[in-house]
Each structure stands twice: as structure tokens, then as C-alpha cells.
Amino acid sequence: MQNNNQELEPLVRIRDLCFRRGERVIFDHINLSMPRGKITAIMGPSGCGKTTLLRMIGGQLKPLSGSVRVDGQEVTALSRGALMSLRQRMGMLFQSGALLTDLPVFDNVAFPLREHTRLPERMVRDLVLMKLEAVGLRGARDLMPSQLSGGMARRVALARAIALDPMIILYDEPFTGQDPISMGVLLRLIEQMNEALGTTSVIVSHDVREAASISDYIYVLSGGKIIGEGTPVQLDVSDSEWVRQFMDARPDGPVRFHYPARDIAEDLLAGGDE
Amino acid sequence: MSALRALGRAGLSFFERLGRGHIFLLYTLGGLPATLYRWRLLTSQVFALGVLSLVIIAVSGLFVGMVLGLQGYNTLVDFGAEESLGILLALSLVRELGPVVSALLFAGRAGSALTAEIGLMKTTEQLAAMEMMAVDPLHRVVAPRLLAGILAMPLLAAIFSAVGVYGGYFVGVGLLGVDEGAFWSQMQSAVDFHDDILNGVIKSFVFGIAVTWIAVFEGYDTAPTSAGISRATTRTVVNSSLAVLGLDFVLTALMFD
Numbered sequence: 001m002q003n004n005n006q007e008l009e010p011l012v013r014i015r016d017l018c019f020r021r022g023e024r025v026i027f028d029h030i031n032l033s034m035p036r037g038k039i040t041a042i043m044g045p046s047g048c049g050k051t052t053l054l055r056m057i058g059g060q061l062k063p064l065s066g067s068v069r070v071d072g073q074e075v076t077a078l079s080r081g082a083l084m085s086l087r088q089r090m091g092m093l094f095q096s097g098a099l100l101t102d103l104p105v106f107d108n109v110a111f112p113l114r115e116h117t118r119l120p121e122r123m124v125r126d127l128v129l130m131k132l133e134a135v136g137l138r139g140a141r142d143l144m145p146s147q148l149s150g151g152m153a154r155r156v157a158l159a160r161a162i163a164l165d166p167m168i169i170l171y172d173e174p175f176t177g178q179d180p181i182s183m184g185v186l187l188r189l190i191e192q193m194n195e196a197l198g199t200t201s202v203i204v205s206h207d208v209r210e211a212a213s214i215s216d217y218i219y220v221l222s223g224g225k226i227i228g229e230g231t232p233v234q235l236d237v238s239d240s241e242w243v244r245q246f247m248d249a250r251p252d253g254p255v256r257f258h259y260p261a262r263d264i265a266e267d268l269l270a271g272g273d274e
Numbered sequence: 275m276s277a278l279r280a281l282g283r284a285g286l287s288f289f290e291r292l293g294r295g296h297i298f299l300l301y302t303l304g305g306l307p308a309t310l311y312r313w314r315l316l317t318s319q320v321f322a323l324g325v326l327s328l329v330i331i332a333v334s335g336l337f338v339g340m341v342l343g344l345q346g347y348n349t350l351v352d353f354g355a356e357e358s359l360g361i362l363l364a365l366s367l368v369r370e371l372g373p374v375v376s377a378l379l380f381a382g383r384a385g386s387a388l389t390a391e392i393g394l395m396k397t398t399e400q401l402a403a404m405e406m407m408a409v410d411p412l413h414r415v416v417a418p419r420l421l422a423g424i425l426a427m428p429l430l431a432a433i434f435s436a437v438g439v440y441g442g443y444f445v446g447v448g449l450l451g452v453d454e455g456a457f458w459s460q461m462q463s464a465v466d467f468h469d470d471i472l473n474g475v476i477k478s479f480v481f482g483i484a485v486t487w488i489a490v491f492e493g494y495d496t497a498p499t500s501a502g503i504s505r506a507t508t509r510t511v512v513n514s515s516l517a518v519l520g521l522d523f524v525l526t527a528l529m530f531d
């Protein structure tokens with residue numbers, strides 16, 4: 001029975017989440033669920049709080065109010081030790097890659113393995129090379145992070161995020177800076193991990209078509225609210241103005257492209273005297 | 275009125291940082307056992323902080339010793355006491371100049387580098403990435419550096435003093451003709467192991483803690499911008515130099531009253 005409940009509860013369950021940065025409201029009572037073994041995409045204009053949301057799932061930021069449950073545990077209330085052991089089962093791809101700049105590519109990918117397992121060095125080597133092969137960078141193992149291009153660095157970071165085969169992987173814009181070929185490879189990689197290992201994936205992405213092609217469910221965030229959600233098919237035929245603007249990449253519509261500001265004419269006329 | 279308010283705010287933020295610094299130290303100390311266990315992390319830091327500071331420490335020690343030899347000789351010779359040059363050199367180096375000057379140099383050479391390194395790791399989200407990989411940066415990054423600094427400082431101070439004595443020997447005995455036997459034997463009989471050598475080591479040990487602690491804390495507490503890193507580096511050098519000089523007064527008063 002217990003087991004059954006666990007199966008039914010989504011891996012990540014966010015209820016009534018509120019968050020603010022200074023005066024700016026980032027989340028205003030939002031609810032999301034990310035079911036086990038599924039790929040959930042989060043989309044929304046730049047600066048709407050997608051990275052912030054991932055950080056809350058990882059317990060790096062505390063919400064103002066509301067609940068964030070991961071695998072049945074309330075992240076905001078966990079002790080440091082419990083949070084650390086939860087994070088061992090999470091992989092996170094940072095938007096900036098965040099590779100350790102003093103270590104070569106190989107050691108970067110080996111880092112979580114060496115920190116958290118007592119595997120013999122030979123096995124670490126095999127695992128690292130397999131992960132690097134999956135992102136097409138086995139040949140780059142000896143390069144330093146400063147010698148990588150932006151897209152390559154992100155793929156190394158991806159290899160590092162999946163090194164421990166975590167139960168959930170949070171991808172912050174995995175496709176940025178990828179050419180069409182590596183984009184295709186990454187899409188397939190995420191899909192495969194999802195199918196073969198049952199990994200739960202959360203993808204933050206601006207590449208609407210690509211992300212939609214592999215995700216099971218999509219949330220569209222804007223202005224602190226969830227302005228649309230559904231399966232890719234549902235969103236594709238949705239007639240909500242908000243969703244349409246985003247899915248069809250229209251500049252005009254209810255979603256604001258601009259960071260909140262006063263009227264531009266007023267701003268220009270004001271000269272320098274604010 | 276507003277000046278008073280600013281003063282109050284500055285005072286509050288000072289004590290807040292002081293408190294954060296202590297909590298930070300406490301968490302970091304929790305990582306020391308693991309650091310001892312993973313000695314490779316420690317040795318690479320001892321190399322970066324200690325071995326790479328050797329040149330500046332040795333060269334400065336040599337010149338300070340030479341200047342001491344010259345000045346000491348000029349003063350002592352008026353009283354016909356130039357044979358006491360060895361005592362003057364050894365005591366002033368071992369008790370004061372060795373620990374203090376090498377700590378000041380260490381703050382400039384290694385402390386600033388520590389702050390910049392950790393600050394940049396924070397700015398580029400490397401520390402956040404470690405946290406997300408369930409690796410505590412305080413244990414993995416800060417603890418080995420803190421321990422390495424504390425270990426390296428007394429050794430560097432000892433090297434500084436030893437090289438300084440030879441610098442003074444070179445000027446006094448080699449160039450100015452002080453009697454070699456008297457130089458060494460007077461030094462040997464006047465320098466006490468407990469009162470002089472041990473107290474000097476304790477001083478440099480305390481300075482090592484102060485300088486490295488300030489350096490790693492400033493790095494960890496950096497505002498994540500380029501200006502933030504540059505401010506933190508400056509603060510490391512200024513604050514740890516002031517801390518060294520202040521602590522030196524306190525320790526001297528306690529030890530040699």
C-alpha cells in the first residue's frame with residue numbers, strides 16, 4: 001500500500017509556491033507536478049524564474065511560502081545531511097555549465113563518482129568514458145574547461161550531471177549553443193535515459209519545438225503564474241492567447257517581452273534627470 | 275543624526291560579518307578530519323600556499339637580516355659590543371620580525387590568492403555546482419586551504435628567521451669583521467628554546483590561523499562580481515595585516531611581560 005502511494009505521488013510536487021526578489025514577485029502561488037519517469041518541460045520568457053524554480057527543487061533557495069516536495073520529502077524542511085543525501089540522487093545541469101575550472105574534463109565528470117562512491121579507479125575511468133561518449137566528447141577528456149567552446153562545456157556539464165545515474169535530472173537550457181547535430185544527440189540522450197533508466201527529467205528550454213518533441217508535459221510560466229500547461233498536443237491546439245504567443249514565438253501578445261519598466265517615450269523624454 | 279545612523283549600521287554589519295565568519299569557521303573545522311584523510315587535497319594546497327611562497331619569504335628574510343646586521347653593527351660598535359650582533363639578530367628575528375614580517379608577506383602573496391581563487395569559484399557558480407552535487411564546498415574547498423595555511427605559516431616564519439640570521443652573519447662576520455666564534459656562541463647562549471623559539475612559533479601559528487581564516491572567509495563571502503572579488507582581495511590584505519599587527523601586540527604583552 002505504502003509502495004503504491006509512493007508510485008502515485010509525483011516525484012516533484014510543488015504547492016502554493018511564492019517567491020520574491022526585492023519588490024519583484026517571481027512566483028505567485030504556483031502549483032506544479034513532475035511525475036516519476038516522465039519528462040517535464042518548463043518554458044517561459046527570459047527572467048520569469050525558471051532557473052529560480054530549479055534551484056528551489058534542489059534546495060538552494062528557500063521559498064517565501066509554499067511547499068516543495070521531492071520524492072516524498074519536504075525540501076524546505078530537510079536537515080543539511082538529509083538534503084545532501086537527496087542531492088546525491090539529483091543531477092543538475094547549470095545554465096552556465098559551472099565546470100570546475102582547475103580540473104580537466106575527465107576529472108570534472110569523475111568528480112561526483114570520486115566524492116560519493118568508492119569505486120576502483122579503473123571503473124571510474126570506464127564510467128567517465130561512457131558518459132563522455134554519450135555526449136560525444138570522449139576525445140576531449142584531457143582538455144581544460146577554458147579550452148572548450150560554450151556548447152562543449154555544457155555537454156561536459158551534462159555528462160557530469162548524469163555521472164551517478166540520478167533519479168531526477170534538472171536541465172537548465174541544455175540545448176543552448178548546440179548545433180543541429182548535437183542537439184539531436186542530446187534530445188535522444190535525454191529520451192533514452194528516461195526510457196532505459198526511468199530517470200525523471202525536468203527541462204528548462206527556450207527551444208519550444210525541440211523540447212516539446214520529447215516532453216510528456218509542459219508548463220508555461222510567465223509573470224509569476226502558470227499561464228498554460230498540458231501535453232505538447234494539448235498546448236499545440238490550445239487557443240489561450242498566452243500559450244499561442246509563446247508556442248508560435250510572436251512578439252506581440254499578452255506575454256511581455258520587456259522587463260517591467262515605464263513607458264519608453266516617457267523614459268526617453270526624461271533625459272538624465274530621474 | 276544621519277551620521278549616527280550610518281555609524282550604527284556600519285557597526286551592525288561589522289558584527290554581523292564577525293558572526294558569520296565564526297559560523298563559517300565552525301562549519302569548516304567540521305571538515306578537517308576528512309581533509310586529513312584525503313591528504314592529497316592537503317598536500318597540493320601546502321604546495322600552492324607554502325612552497326610557492328618560499329622565494330619571497332627567503333629573499334625578504336635575507337634582506338631584512340642584512341639590514342639588521344648593518345644597523346645593529348653600527349650601533350653596537352660604538353659601545354664595543356659588536357660581538358653581541360648574533361644575539362640582536364637572533365632575538366629580533368625569532369621573536370618579532372620572523373613571525374610578523376613573514377605573516378604580512380604571506381597575507382599579500384598567499385592570502386590574496388586564496389581570496390581571489392575562492393571568490394572566482396563562487397562567482398562562476400562552481401561552489402553552487404558542488405553543493406548541488408552534494409559536496410560541501412566548506413569541506414572540499416575551504417578546509418584543506420585553511421589547514422594548509424595554518425601548517426605553512428610557522429614553517430615559512432622559521433625559514434624567514436633562519437635565512438635572516440645568515441643574512442646578518444654575511445654582513446656582520448663576512449663584510450664587517452665581527453668575530454665568528456663570538457657571533458655564534460653568544461647567540462647560542464642567549465637564545466632560549468622555550469622563551470624565544472617556542473613563543474615565536476606560537477605567534478606565527480596564531481598569525482597563520484588569522485590570515486588564512488580571513489582570506490578564505492573573504493573569498494567565500496565575496497559579492498559575486500568582478501568588483502566584489504577585487505574588493506574582497508583588498509580587504510583580505512588590509513584586514514589580515516591589521517590583525518597580525520594587533521595580535522602581535524597582544525601576544526607580545528602576554529609572552530614577554
Ligand SMILES: Nc1ncnc2c1ncn2[C@@H]1O[C@H](COP(=O)(O)OP(=O)(O)OP(=O)(O)O)[C@@H](O)[C@H]1O
Nearest residue numbers: 021022026044045046047048049050051052053095
Ligand atoms: N541574485 C539575484 N538577486 C536579485 N534578483 C535576482 C537574482 N537572481 C535572479 N534574479 C531575478 O529573478 C528573476 C528570475 O531569474 P531566473 O534566473 O530564474 O530567470 P530565468 O527564467 O532562468 O531566465 P533565463 O531564461 O534568462 O535564464 C529575474 O527577473 C532576475 O532579475
Ligand SMILES: [Mg+2]
Nearest residue numbers: 050051095172
Ligand atoms: Mg535561467
